[in-house]
Amino acid sequence: MPETSLWLEEPRVPLPLRRFEGRAEVAVIGGGVTGCSCALTLAGRGVRVRLHEAREIAGGASGRNGGFALRGLALPYDEALAALGADEARRLMVLTEAALARLAALAGDAFRAHGSLRLAWDEAELEGLRREHDALRGDGFAVEWVDELPAPLARLARGAILHPADGALQPARWVRRLAVHAADAGADIREGSEVRVDELDADVIVVAGDGFTASLLPELAGSVVATRGQVLATAPLPELLYGRPHYARHGYDYWHQLPDRRLVLGGRRDASPASEQTEVMATTPLIQRLLDELAAELAGGPVDVTHRWAGVWGTTPDLLPLVGRVPGRDDVWVAGGYSGHGNVLGLACGDLVARAILGEHPTELVHLDPARL
Numbered sequence: 001m002p003e004t005s006l007w008l009e010e011p012r013v014p015l016p017l018r019r020f021e022g023r024a025e026v027a028v029i030g031g032g033v034t035g036c037s038c039a040l041t042l043a044g045r046g047v048r049v050r051l052h053e054a055r056e057i058a059g060g061a062s063g064r065n066g067g068f069a070l071r072g073l074a075l076p077y078d079e080a081l082a083a084l085g086a087d088e089a090r091r092l093m094v095l096t097e098a099a100l101a102r103l104a105a106l107a108g109d110a111f112r113a114h115g116s117l118r119l120a121w122d123e124a125e126l127e128g129l130r131r132e133h134d135a136l137r138g139d140g141f142a143v144e145w146v147d148e149l150p151a152p153l154a155r156l157a158r159g160a161i162l163h164p165a166d167g168a169l170q171p172a173r174w175v176r177r178l179a180v181h182a183a184d185a186g187a188d189i190r191e192g193s194e195v196r197v198d199e200l201d202a203d204v205i206v207v208a209g210d211g212f213t214a215s216l217l218p219e220l221a222g223s224v225v226a227t228r229g230q231v232l233a234t235a236p237l238p239e240l241l242y243g244r245p246h247y248a249r250h251g252y253d254y255w256h257q258l259p260d261r262r263l264v265l266g267g268r269r270d271a272s273p274a275s276e277q278t279e280v281m282a283t284t285p286l287i288q289r290l291l292d293e294l295a296a297e298l299a300g301g302p303v304d305v306t307h308r309w310a311g312v313w314g315t316t317p318d319l320l321p322l323v324g325r326v327p328g329r330d331d332v333w334v335a336g337g338y339s340g341h342g343n344v345l346g347l348a349c350g351d352l353v354a355r356a357i358l359g360e361h362p363t364e365l366v367h368l369d370p371a372r373l
Contacts, residue, residue: 003283005064005309006233006264007172008056015057015176015191016183024050024188026357027200029216030208031055031191032062033171033343034335036178037350038206043185045358050202051187054194057179061211061342063172064281064311066231066254066266068245069103070116070166071096074319074339076128078135083318088367090139095364097141099348100165103174106181110174112259114244116166117146119157121248126158128250133161152241152300157248168245168256169343178347197332204357207326208350210336211312212279217326217334223373224314224322224337226279230287231266231311234295235304242298251340255298263303265295283308315339316373323349323368324356333357334370 026042028035031053042049053059072093073080080089104111120126136143144162148154183189197205197216207216214221240261247254255265268290269276275284288308295303314337316322322337335353338345352362 001305001308003309004307005172005231005311006307007067007170008058008063010170010173012173012176013180015179015189018183018186019188020048020050024048024202026050026204026206027052027202028206028208029195029197030060030210031057031179031189032060032208032210033175033178033346034210034350035206035208036175036182037347038208038335038354039187039189040178040182040185041351041354042357043182043187047358049187051182051189052193052195053189053191056191057189058172058175060209061311061313062175062346064231064309065171065229065313065343067169067171067256067264068116068166068247068254069100069111069169069343070245070341071100071163071344072341073345074251074341076132077141078131081135084367086139091364092367093139093141095348096344097165099344103344103347104167107169107174107177110170110177111167113165113167115162115164116245116247117160117162119153119160119246119248121157123158125248125250129159129161152298156297166245171343203331205332206353206357207332207334208336210314210338210342210346213314213322213334213336215279217332219328220322220326220334220370223370224316225277226312227269227315227340228276228278228280228310228312229266229269229340230283230291231264231309232288232291232295232305233307234263234299235306236261237263237299237303253294255294262306263295263299265291265298267291268294279312281310281312283310313338313340313342318373321345321349321368322370322373323353324365324370327371
């Protein structure tokens with residue numbers, strides 16, 4: 001079975017060409033959500049920005065993920081409060097909510113706002129849900145406790161919390177549209193352009209490679225680890241059972257159905273953590289077999305798998321992104337390390353790093369500085 005992402009199979013409109021000759025003021029490496037977001041902000045402010053993508057726009061994790069658009073960090077909100085303090089945790093949650101609203105405005109029919117369910121598979125996870133629910137409610141963020149789950153979730157999970165503004169995403173369509181916005185603003189976007197940091201001639205370089213951050217910036221190898229996420233998609237199921245994103249077991253399982261009732265699901269990387277710390281975007285028999293079992297459990301019987309694929313993201317030790325100047329390199333910036341939550345965080349952080357390059361001082365960057373690690 002070809003390992004092409006279902007999302008990337010969709011036909012796309014060619015990018016507008018906004019080529020300019022000569023030196024760029026800012027060179028961006030990476031044509032995913034972060035790089036396109038950064039290029040859009042910079043080009044919109046009149047900066048000569050050139051974006052280099054080794055494959056195609058959204059060809060990395062941005063077009064090879066499970067298709068979730070979620071507010072917040074990889075850290076549950078109660079854990080973010082403990083790690084960052086009340087003011088900073090709240091500031092970053094507000095940042096992601098604003099980014100999610102911006103995504104909804106820019107993405108058009110690539111985004112469906114149906115909320116997301118974080119599920120508890122056991123009592124310990126249920127206690128964690130209660131802590132996160134109470135923390136969110138205590139700080140005024142919309143969240144709903146769900147005791148009674150519909151079939152077949154009722155036999156699988158102990159409870160859930162609903163994040164009402166979240167939604168499902170056709171991620172490749174979304175990022176391709178973001179790239180069109182950036183090109184229309186004047187960004188010179190070059191697909192099939194594989195470059196290294198040290199060979200680029202620009203005033204400022206932005207590395208927006210997420211899972212490939214350590215390859216592009218070896219000095220950050222101890223700060224961000226490539227992490228593979230494997231996904232599959234099925235033929236349409238008889239019923240629409242999971243119309244919104246679902247995630248359980250602390251994010252190790254995640255799934256939803258598309259409007260045509262296809263089931264898209266991913267995860268189970270905890271079955272082989274060492275082998276899934278890799279930049280190789282390929283599926284493995286072990287993880288795919290476990291995903292087959294999860295699909296059958298969710299569907300209530302055997303399923304017809306039509307697509308299998310993998311994507312790679314960057315995971316940091318504290319599950320916070322790396323956004324800011326690279327230590328020891330005044331002219332090189334990085335934005336990545338979203339620990340599996342890049343669809344919304346990437347939009348936010350690409351914009352943050354662009355604003356910082358433009359001379360602003362976004363307060364959200366205090367706890368995201370790569371120098372912390």
